[in-house]
Amino acid sequence: MFKEITNTIKKYNSFIITSHVSPDGDALGSSIALGLALKKLGKKVIYNIDPSLGDKLSFLTDITQLSPNKNINKYDVAICLDCSDINHLYDSNSIKHGEQIINIDHHINNHRYGSINFIDSKAGATGEIIYDLIKQLGVDVDKDMAIALYTAIVTDTGGFKYSNTTSRTHLITSELLKLPISPWKINKKLFDEHSKSKIFLIGKAMNSLRLYFNGKLALIQIDLNDLEEVGATPGDIEGIINYGRDIIGVEVAVLIKENKPGEYKVGFRSNEYIDVGEIALSLGGGGHIRASGCTMRGNIDDIIEQLKEIISKKL
């Protein structure tokens, strides 16, 4: 099923591997694994990866040098991984020089911008596709590739928890675990290590938590004062809204974060029946059915009343 891709890889000698901006474990893990496999085939590989990576992924960049080599005009084929839109690529200008663009992704809305496109929306992660491709290329998956692919898969399936996790996800993972890797260490890095500022911020956020409408709406507030007191970094707020969403009985969780005096970033999550994408859209924002956001300005008490009114109508 990868015939066009494997033929192209065999035919050419030098490859640039790139992915979307702010790469996550799937973008980075898929890129590293495929790059290592191509190197094993004697190909020249340039990684053109956004260096703005969180500390969580440093164990991956330790595996291989993400070439700060900026001589990126000389290559035969560009391979774009886990990126649905050419405009979301890191340094998207660079790939115009490619004779060929191979676009491999698992996002259903991929724009098919490649000269060769391989989009499998049933894959839980692009890493699953890359595993199959490496096998098709006749390369043995080694320990470093296994670490990279495990990271890719465990990231995009939320630790095998999300509904995109399939029988095949576990089958591939079963193969990866035949290599001497330590999945528990990777999981700890990705999911269970937190900065102290994040832990303190969780405390502040939980103190602000209020429930409305018989416990169906959970509202969390984080103001500039809280952020300053705990010395929060931008990433610290990530995931805190889920504490509201995961309370038994809650349908909608809202997190109001003060951006600057009088301006608030508002996040929405829902569990089963409320389309929070629609709510955010009506407030000038956007998102999906179960996760969305918008920016609101004005007096905080008025904003909360407005949000409660909008949400109460849907509950």
Added chain:
Amino acid sequence: MFKEITNTIKKYNSFIITSHVSPDGDALGSSIALGLALKKLGKKVIYNIDPSLGDKLSFLTDITQLSPNKNINKYDVAICLDCSDINHLYDSNSIKHGEQIINIDHHINNHRYGSINFIDSKAGATGEIIYDLIKQLGVDVDKDMAIALYTAIVTDTGGFKYSNTTSRTHLITSELLKLPISPWKINKKLFDEHSKSKIFLIGKAMNSLRLYFNGKLALIQIDLNDLEEVGATPGDIEGIINYGRDIIGVEVAVLIKENKPGEYKVGFRSNEYIDVGEIALSLGGGGHIRASGCTMRGNIDDIIEQLKEIISKKL
């Protein structure tokens, strides 16, 4: 490898299936799955399972009636699952009437109290062994068995995160996911749903969090007042100590919970090099290298000073 067990199951007609007190997902899931398989073989099955189950597992007991049938003296074979010590069995008196005791477990310290013992300490969960046994019995794993076995495996491997998770764990899970089950729903029930009292208690606990010795010791305090204010149930405290342990740089986390005025339950967790089992033992408690606990009495400030002194010597 199950020859003795499968022969015994084929030979006899009625079975009692039991497990340890306070059954977790592995104990309950393994029991239900094996019971369903035996029923498919036309056997009579009595579940003698501790009914003190948390709400989290109610989706499992919905699958099959856990026989409140108390006529448990009439059976041919007792099957004890996931229980290392006969004294830890729920209603251990009942199994003395058995002609045969089949003891199946994955705990390395199993006492081998059965007339047939099958102990595989390499299995991440007893559920993995039961999967193999059901196949050996020639029974097709159906949807309900798959739900029960998935629950068993995902519980004891901490969502495939713990170091007991193997290639085989994922291979079996891959097979289970061929049945039309919804792993994301099971994961949500087991790991991502919390009572509102628990969420509020996390807030209280994080407010009390203090770091000592360059951030190597994290100390969390929960007093009777906190518990009362949030309306906490005993289970709410579970896992809160991990918020301390999971802070980057922390080696030891301590959670001090007030049992009654002047009496405190103290939990310890460590990450890499401190044996907290030893610390707890020196204070009249017990546990393992990475998780332990004890009870302390006296003035809370004195207790904290004492703990800091003991721990500082090991850091």
